[in-house]
Amino acid sequence: METSELDAIIARHKDRKGALLPMLHDVQHAFGCIDAKAERAIAEALNLSRAEVHGMVSFYHDFTPAHDPRPVVELCRAEACKARGVEALVPAAEAAAGERVNLKEVYCLGLCSMGPSARIHGKLYAGLDEAELVKLVKTA
Amino acid sequence: MSTVRISDDALAAALGAEELVAAFEQAGYTVERVSSWGMHWLEPLVEIDGMGFGPAKPEDVAAILDGTSAKAIGPIAEHPFIKSQQRLTFARAGKTRPLSLEDYQASGGWTALTRSRAMDRADVVAEVIESGLRGRGGAGFPAGIKWRTVMEAAGDEKYIVCNADEGDSGTFADRMLMEGDPFQLIEGMAIAAHAVGAGQGYIYVRSEYPHAIAKLEAAIALARQHIAPFQLEVRVGAGAYVCGEETSLLNSLEGKRGEVRAKPPLPALEGLFGKPTVVNNVLTLAAIPHIMAEGGSGLYAQLGIDRSKGTMPIQLAGNIKHGGLYETAFGISLDRLINEIGGGTASGRPVKAVQVGGPLGAYIPPSQFHLPFDYEAYTAADALIGHGGVTVFDDSADMGAMARFAFQFCAAESCGKCTPCRIGSTRGVELIDRIRTGGKVHADAVETLPQMHNARKAGRTREEELALLDDLMEAMQFGSLCALGGFTPYPVRSALKHWPEDFSSSPQTRGSLADSSDHAASGPGSSPGRRS
Numbered sequence: 244m245e246t247s248e249l250d251a252i253i254a255r256h257k258d259r260k261g262a263l264l265p266m267l268h269d270v271q272h273a274f275g276c277i278d279a280k281a282e283r284a285i286a287e288a289l290n291l292s293r294a295e296v297h298g299m300v301s302f303y304h305d306f307t308p309a310h311d312p313r314p315v316v317e318l319c320r321a322e323a324c325k326a327r328g329v330e331a332l333v334p335a336a337e338a339a340a341g342e343r344v345n346l347k348e349v350y351c352l353g354l355c356s357m358g359p360s361a362r363i364h365g366k367l368y369a370g371l372d373e374a375e376l377v378k379l380v381k382t383a
Numbered sequence: 384m385s386t387v388r389i390s391d392d393a394l395a396a397a398l399g400a401e402e403l404v405a406a407f408e409q410a411g412y413t414v415e416r417v418s419s420w421g422m423h424w425l426e427p428l429v430e431i432d433g434m435g436f437g438p439a440k441p442e443d444v445a446a447i448l449d450g451t452s453a454k455a456i457g458p459i460a461e462h463p464f465i466k467s468q469q470r471l472t473f474a475r476a477g478k479t480r481p482l483s484l485e486d487y488q489a490s491g492g493w494t495a496l497t498r499s500r501a502m503d504r505a506d507v508v509a510e511v512i513e514s515g516l517r518g519r520g521g522a523g524f525p526a527g528i529k530w531r532t533v534m535e536a537a538g539d540e541k542y543i544v545c546n547a548d549e550g551d552s553g554t555f556a557d558r559m560l561m562e563g564d565p566f567q568l569i570e571g572m573a574i575a576a577h578a579v580g581a582g583q584g585y586i587y588v589r590s591e592y593p594h595a596i597a598k599l600e601a602a603i604a605l606a607r608q609h610i611a612p613f614q615l616e617v618r619v620g621a622g623a624y625v626c627g628e629e630t631s632l633l634n635s636l637e638g639k640r641g642e643v644r645a646k647p648p649l650p651a652l653e654g655l656f657g658k659p660t661v662v663n664n665v666l667t668l669a670a671i672p673h674i675m676a677e678g679g680s681g682l683y684a685q686l687g688i689d690r691s692k693g694t695m696p697i698q699l700a701g702n703i704k705h706g707g708l709y710e711t712a713f714g715i716s717l718d719r720l721i722n723e724i725g726g727g728t729a730s731g732r733p734v735k736a737v738q739v740g741g742p743l744g745a746y747i748p749p750s751q752f753h754l755p756f757d758y759e760a761y762t763a764a765d766a767l768i769g770h771g772g773v774t775v776f777d778d779s780a781d782m783g784a785m786a787r788f789a790f791q792f793c794a795a796e797s798c799g800k801c802t803p804c805r806i807g808s809t810r811g812v813e814l815i816d817r818i819r820t821g822g823k824v825h826a827d828a829v830e831t832l833p834q835m836h837n838a839r840k841a842g843r844t845r846e847e848e849l850a851l852l853d854d855l856m857e858a859m860q861f862g863s864l865c866a867l868g869g870f871t872p873y874p875v876r877s878a879l880k881h882w883p884e885d886f887s888s889s890p891q892t893r894g895s896l897a898d899s900s901d902h903a904a905s906g907p908g909s910s911p912g913r914r915s
């Protein structure tokens with residue numbers, strides 16, 4: 244983790260009201276995680292205890308304490324996508340993902356009229372069938 | 384040469400709109416990116432001179448252009464799905480470019496803000512009260528009353544917070560509004576700011592909505608001088624469903640864990656950073672410009688039934704043939720919504736259940752499809768209007784699995800503050816698993832320890848497990864601080880009540896979403912005909 248980039252992120256948000264949430268987003272985005280070192284630096288800058296910062300990291304699904312270099316496929320498994328049959332696609336998607344891809348269960352991408360839905364590297368997909376999903380997972 | 388219009392809504396993009404735009408541009412056409420009409424099964428929808436074509440793929444372009452396309456649906460505005468709606472909040476849907484100030488102004492934008500600012504703030508609040516507008520985020524609390532509390536609260540630092548966390552499965556109206564008509568939300572917030580005397584506003588958007596976030600940021604920059612001195616900022620959530628609960632949202636905005644706060648104090652008196660704060664849903668605030676237009680509040684109050692006034696942007700989702708956004712006055716029945724307007728299920732199979740109001744809403748069987756869309760009527764039926772999501776399931780759905788998921792979701796998203804929700808949700812998952820496998824044959828290792836004086840030393844029958852589940856749900860319903868723990872029993876109870884066969888310990892009699900052929904072989908053990 245580059246100290247200068249971390250410092251720049253902290254400096255950018257430090258004096259905003261409610262600075263911690265946007266700061267954590269930027270750190271997560273830049274480094275793929277919010278590790279112990281970042282927690283310490285942020286805590287110091289905002290005059291918080293490290294526990295308070297770590298409490299944020301552990302509370303929110305978007306923040307992770309360690310970097311996972313695998314590509315991520317977020318598959319919606321909430322009610323409306325279940326109603327459109329996403330569960331039947333899961334075994335094939337899991338098999339395609341294996342250890343290489345992080346197949347993540349998420350709850351709703353706002354595409355509920357046309358599921359099953361997924362998000363990969365920021366791009367959204369709807370109306371997926373098994374072949375399409377497997378292909379997306381394999382090329383993720 | 385005519386202009387081609389294609390929506391830049393996230394759903395259209397997810398179904399290939401960008402590739403389609405490229406194909407039209409390659410053919411030498413200019414493509415205008417507009418908001419979505421909300422007919423999702425037709426996305427990406429192409430509009431040329433008012434005529435629609437969809438769902439269109441790049442390979443359809445040539446036929447669309449030479450007039451031979453089989454994807455033609457005729458004049459869009461005349462389509463029954465659009466024509467039968469009463470669109471107020473979504474009046475611009477499909478018609479304007481989301482980030483065009485010119486389009487916004489030409490369609491009546493900013494007139495309500497100008498009018499409101501020329502009025503005394505108490506008169507603005509009075510008109511909002513008169514309109515009968517109730518919060519569209521879930522609880523249905525009268526918006527004007529909330530505003531009045533904030534207006535009368537002491538102090539000169541006040542906030543307007545827009546709740547754009549839209550976490551309910553089956554809902555997307557907030558997303559469509561933010562992506563399709565962001566200025567209307569901004570104008571509504573500026574009017575609220577004038578009415579209560581707030582200088583700063585925040586829009587808290589879930590991180591799952593990057594398109595909406597980008598649109599809002601661009602729109603706020605463009606609208607700055609129209610809303611000044613009111614200042615507006617977007618803040619992005621971090622994947623926690625519970626942050627849609629207003630006090631959890633405020634904690635999150637303040638840079639804290641999204642734990643729910645006990646009320647009182649009401650956020651209206653001690654909200655963001657301890658200051659008086661209006662927290663309203665996107666749709667509540669977006670309805671304001673229409674209501675505050677000349678004569679708007681009176682018109683609004685005439686629509687709807689009983690104490691549910693005005694229109695509701697209903698979201699038709701799940702296994703439905705014609706899914707999308709359907710805005711209409713309160714009072715419409717589920718039967719009309721699903722069977723007439725929605726065209727039944729997408730799979731063509733019979734409808735088995737409908738979940739209204741997101742993950743905390745009850746599952747409603749076809750025998751209750753006459754219920755009018757009305758806050759009080761739903762409450763009386765132990766159901767929920769919530770944010771207006773309507774999720775349809777066909778007869779292959781396994782309602783026992785859906786009940787299990789309700790607990791699983793609650794366990795994953797619980798803020799952890801209170802025990803019935805934090806622990807009860809996990810116990811609920813285990814109980815349903817045991818009920819579906821015939822009960823707990825033996826007491827487990829921990830239960831048999833001599834120091835576990837109160838633990839039961841024998842197993843439990845399936846009936847005893849069912850009684851225990853009932854107990855657990857009572858504890859959750861009455862012992863939880865917020866509706867996440869408190870309402871999770873509703874989908875579970877409704878599933879147990881209407882589809883007990885899906886909790887049976889022999890899988891053959893249960894619905895199965897996973898494998899319809901298996902279901903067909905096992906007979907219609909859960910056909911809706913039997914229930915209705």
Ligand SMILES: Cc1cc2nc3c(=O)[nH]c(=O)nc-3n(C[C@H](O)[C@H](O)[C@H](O)COP(=O)(O)O)c2cc1C
Nearest residue numbers: 518519520546548549550627628629663664667866
């Ligand atoms: C678990 C939970 C999740 C909620 N999620 C949302 C949400 O995503 N959006 C929303 O507007 N309201 C949500 N609410 C309701 C809010 O607490 C609050 O009532 C609402 O924002 C008030 O605005 P309104 O009066 O305009 O509806 C949620 C409530 C609970 C208990």
Ligand code: SF4
Nearest residue numbers: 798800801804865868
């Ligand atoms: S019911 Fe659940 S989510 Fe709500 S306050 Fe209690 S623990 Fe938190």
Ligand code: FES
Nearest residue numbers: 319324352354355
């Ligand atoms: S439920 Fe899957 S996108 Fe909403």
